[in-house]
Amino acid sequence: MSEALNWNDVRDLARRVSEGETFSLTDEVRAILRRTAPQVAIPPDAAEQALQQEASAAALLDEIARRIRDGSRRLSRTLAGVDRLQSAGDVEGARKLLREVLAVEVVPHYRRITQTHLDALDDEP
Numbered sequence: 001m002s003e004a005l006n007w008n009d010v011r012d013l014a015r016r017v018s019e020g021e022t023f024s025l026t027d028e029v030r031a032i033l034r035r036t037a038p039q040v041a042i043p044p045d046a047a048e049q050a051l052q053q054e055a056s057a058a059a060l061l062d063e064i065a066r067r068i069r070d071g072s073r074r075l076s077r078t079l080a081g082v083d084r085l086q087s088a089g090d091v092e093g094a095r096k097l098l099r100e101v102l103a104v105e106v107v108p109h110y111r112r113i114t115q116t117h118l119d120a121l122d123d124e125p
Helices: 008-018 027-039 044-050 054-087 091-104 108-122
Strands: none
Touching: 008 027, 008 054, 027 044, 027 054, 044 054, 054 091, 054 108, 091 108
16 A cells, blocks of 8 residues: 555544535545545545546445444444453453454455554464
8 A cells, every 4th residue: 555544534524524514526535546446445436437426435434434433333343352262261262263254344544454463472482
């Protein structure tokens, strides 16, 4: 990934739209969606197709925001569970939680974090 992650703009836009602000497909909005779509595992060609019309671009915004939000929540819950299981001495249970997340998570950033935690557990005796 060539660009550092900055999802604040997409989160802010999604929040404003959910609070009733009219979605407008401006050049700035196109740039935000074009940049963030691949960061959440939406292929660039699918993003470009969605950016052809306002309704599909709004749906793209919703999907990007959902993937960020859901992945973040899933990762937070999982890492809390991993800590709890590790503290209880259940390293295999902690591994299982991390593997379950890897089975469903599509956002590369969240997958890397999860894999890093799994690798660290696998390095334990």
